[in-house]
Amino acid sequence: GESDCISLLRLDLKTGLKHQIRVHLASFLKCPILGDHRYATDEQKKHRLIRQFSQPRLMLHASRISLIRYKKEGRKKQFKLSIVAPLPPDFVKICRNLDIPLTRADLEGGVLVDDEPCTNERLWEVANGHWIPGLPQ
Numbered sequence: 001g002e003s004d005c006i007s008l009l010r011l012d013l014k015t016g017l018k019h020q021i022r023v024h025l026a027s028f029l030k031c032p033i034l035g036d037h038r039y040a041t042d043e044q045k046k047h048r049l050i051r052q053f054s055q056p057r058l059m060l061h062a063s064r065i066s067l068i069r070y071k072k073e074g075r076k077k078q079f080k081l082s083i084v085a086p087l088p089p090d091f092v093k094i095c096r097n098l099d100i101p102l103t104r105a106d107l108e109g110g111v112l113v114d115d116e117p118c119t120n121e122r123l124w125e126v127a128n129g130h131w132i133p134g135l136p137q
Contacts, residue, residue: 005049049098087102
């Protein structure tokens with residue numbers, strides 16, 4: 001139905017480039033990225049909500065990058081450090097206009113350790129005081 005026309009997708013990519021994401025969503029799922037005039041079909045471009053919310057840019061946002069850190073000592077030998085970038089204002093506006101729920105991290109970004117919000121003190125503790133060996137502590 002019309003209310004299903006636009007969705008917020010959270011994709012966990014292991015490899016690939018932006019172009020591959022665009023092709024796969026449009027070709028295989030028949031769900032092009034909003035603002036993707038190259039891969040959307042003419043029929044999709046004519047949809048009322050697509051026309052109403054279409055943007056001059058691709059509504060694609062890399063919201064998170066995660067790195068795994070391994071430690072030589074301690075109870076837990078590894079942890080995941082994630083940097084979260086907040087959604088751009090135009091992206092937030094569209095989600096709110098369509099009643100698409102957003103998380104606090106979507107709006108504010110932040111730093112996570114093992115997918116939990118992290119303070120500077122906690123990050124220092126789990127990183128043993130440094131991220132790259134050899135940097136001053």
